[in-house]
Amino acid sequence: MVLTITPSIFKPYPELAAAMTLRRGEEPFGFNFSFYVGDDEERVRHNRQKYTEKLGFSSARLAVQKQVHGDRVVYVDEGYQPTESDALITDQEGWLLGVSTADCVPILLAVPEKSIVGAIHSGWRGSAQNVASKTVRAVEEQFRIAPGELIAWIGPSAGQCCYEVGEDIFRAFDNRRFKPIGDEKFLFDNKGVVLDQLLEAGLRPEKIEIDPRCTICDTRFHSWRRDRKASGRMIAVIGRKNSTDGL
Numbered sequence: 001m002v003l004t005i006t007p008s009i010f011k012p013y014p015e016l017a018a019a020m021t022l023r024r025g026e027e028p029f030g031f032n033f034s035f036y037v038g039d040d041e042e043r044v045r046h047n048r049q050k051y052t053e054k055l056g057f058s059s060a061r062l063a064v065q066k067q068v069h070g071d072r073v074v075y076v077d078e079g080y081q082p083t084e085s086d087a088l089i090t091d092q093e094g095w096l097l098g099v100s101t102a103d104c105v106p107i108l109l110a111v112p113e114k115s116i117v118g119a120i121h122s123g124w125r126g127s128a129q130n131v132a133s134k135t136v137r138a139v140e141e142q143f144r145i146a147p148g149e150l151i152a153w154i155g156p157s158a159g160q161c162c163y164e165v166g167e168d169i170f171r172a173f174d175n176r177r178f179k180p181i182g183d184e185k186f187l188f189d190n191k192g193v194v195l196d197q198l199l200e201a202g203l204r205p206e207k208i209e210i211d212p213r214c215t216i217c218d219t220r221f222h223s224w225r226r227d228r229k230a231s232g233r234m235i236a237v238i239g240r241k242n243s244t245d246g247l
C-alpha cells in the first residue's frame with residue numbers, strides 16, 4: 001500500500017527528500033504522526049522512526065514542533081528541541097523538518113543547491129497571521145536568499161469544495177478567496193490565500209506547486225473536519241540528505 005506522496009516540483013532534486021504521508025485504510029489513526037490526538041504513543045513513535053529512516057534520515061534528526069496556530073519561525077540545527085512554533089527552517093544537511101496536519105495547509109520550501117529547506121503549518125489562524133510570508137522573510141534574512149530562488153509546495157488540505165466557515169473567519173481576511181453560500185456562511189480557499197501570500201512575498205509562480213486534493217472529501221487523508229476526534233494527522237517533511245552518504 002502506498003502511504004506517501006511526493007511533490008512533483010521537488011522531483012528534479014534527488015538530494016532532497018520531500019514527501020507527505022497518507023492515512024492507512026479507513027482506520028481513524030491509520031499511519032498517524034501526532035502524539036496529541038489520542039493515538040497510542042508507541043505506535044506514533046514507531047511511525048515517525050520508520051518513515052524518517054525510510055527517507056534516508058536518522059530518526060534523531062526529525063524536527064517536529066509543537067504547533068500552536070501562530071507565526072513563529074524557528075531555525076533548526078544541532079541541539080534542536082521542539083518548542084511552540086509553526087514554521088521550521090534550516091540550512092543544515094541531514095535534518096528532516098516536519099509539519100503535522102489534517103486539514104491545515106502544509107507548505108514545504110527549498111533552495112536545493114544551498115541546502116535550505118522549510119516546513120510551515122498554516123491553518124486559517126496561521127494564514128490570518130501570514131506565517132507563510134513571515135517564513136519567507138526569515139529565510140531571506142537568515143540565509144541571504146532572494147524569495148525568487150525559493151521553490152514551494154502547497155500540500156493537500158481543506159479545499160474550497162468543502163471548507164465551510166462562518167463570519168469570524170471571513171472577517172479575519174480581506175475578503176478574497178471566499179465564496180458566499182448564504183446564511184453568513186462561506187467556502188474558504190485557504191490554499192489560495194497561502195498562494196497569494198507566497199507570491200506577495202516574492203516567490204515566482206512557476207516555482208510554486210499546489211496539490212489540488214482536499215483532505216475533507218478525499219478519504220485517503222486524515223481530516224479533523226470530517227472525522228473530528230477520531231482523526232489522526234499526516235506529516236509533510238522536507239530535508240537535504242547528508243551529501244557524504246553513499247560515498
Ligand SMILES: [Zn+2]
Nearest residue numbers: 161162214217
Ligand atoms: Zn472537498
